[in-house]
Amino acid sequence: MTATIAPAGVQITGLRKSYGSNEVLKGIDLTVNPGQVVCLIGPSGSGKSTLLRCINLLEQPNGGTIHVAGFDATDEDVDVDAMRAHVGMVFQQFNLFPHLTVLQNCTVAQEKVLKRSRAEAEAVARKHLSAVGLGSFQSRYPVELSGGQQQRVAIARALSMDPKLMLFDEPTSALDPETVGDVLAIMRGLAQDGMTMVVVTHEMAFAREVADHVVFMDRGVVVEQGHPDQVIGNPKEPRTQDFLRRVLDPTHVEVSRDTASVRTIENS
Numbered sequence: 001m002t003a004t005i006a007p008a009g010v011q012i013t014g015l016r017k018s019y020g021s022n023e024v025l026k027g028i029d030l031t032v033n034p035g036q037v038v039c040l041i042g043p044s045g046s047g048k049s050t051l052l053r054c055i056n057l058l059e060q061p062n063g064g065t066i067h068v069a070g071f072d073a074t075d076e077d078v079d080v081d082a083m084r085a086h087v088g089m090v091f092q093q094f095n096l097f098p099h100l101t102v103l104q105n106c107t108v109a110q111e112k113v114l115k116r117s118r119a120e121a122e123a124v125a126r127k128h129l130s131a132v133g134l135g136s137f138q139s140r141y142p143v144e145l146s147g148g149q150q151q152r153v154a155i156a157r158a159l160s161m162d163p164k165l166m167l168f169d170e171p172t173s174a175l176d177p178e179t180v181g182d183v184l185a186i187m188r189g190l191a192q193d194g195m196t197m198v199v200v201t202h203e204m205a206f207a208r209e210v211a212d213h214v215v216f217m218d219r220g221v222v223v224e225q226g227h228p229d230q231v232i233g234n235p236k237e238p239r240t241q242d243f244l245r246r247v248l249d250p251t252h253v254e255v256s257r258d259t260a261s262v263r264t265i266e267n268s
Ligand SMILES: Nc1ncnc2c1ncn2[C@@H]1O[C@H](COP(=O)(O)OP(=O)(O)O)[C@@H](O)[C@H]1O
Pocket: 019, 024, 042, 043, 044, 045, 046, 047, 048, 049, 050, 051
């Protein structure tokens, strides 16, 4: 895949974020060293997306500090556009521009933000589209592609900006099961090439294999973090154990809750 990736890390301390009176991040500390892959795991609503979105200031934090790709993101004078140019983001729902071709999706920000010429932007885009196996799809529109192909375009689009850091928010959660592997393989390759990555995912096998560090979040706090063999393989905290039991065995039945509901029905 890509040859030269300038490394850059993330350093977050005491990060707080509220929506109205609902505090969804309650003092998060997180370090991502250059070249590291950090996977964020945890139940729905625990604040994973909010944390990721604070890193590139798609959400404005209410407290704490964030340093990313050499920028002080929480300095009120930070050049947000310059900072974001170094941070690629891939969303669950792809967020491609539907009215642009695959190639145009990958060139528009290069031309507008990085001021590259059309020819240069197209050359860069073609390189990344080929690397994700979509070299022959340049003239297609997103609607003509499968979900997995669209997500690969989204990754190629992000990489076309030469990011120092890539943020992934559940990149495979909206995909048909048979296309998940293609996207994970591309992410694995990026990690091997030394890209710094923060990945929100429910793919525990991927996290265990690829992550240098796993962070388990619940209700706005980091409950447990460490090496994947520890956090996923041998979790210490009951909340982590309970979450992993449910994620790793989706057919697992919460016996106590079930008998409670059965009782309720019997008693009514
Ligand atoms: N734009 C928003 N406005 C109000 N509440 C929000 C907004 N975005 C997220 N939340 C709330 O913040 C909490 C954390 O959400 P989120 O970060 O999306 O969690 P996760 O990604 O772990 O599922 C949830 O209770 C959610 O309802």
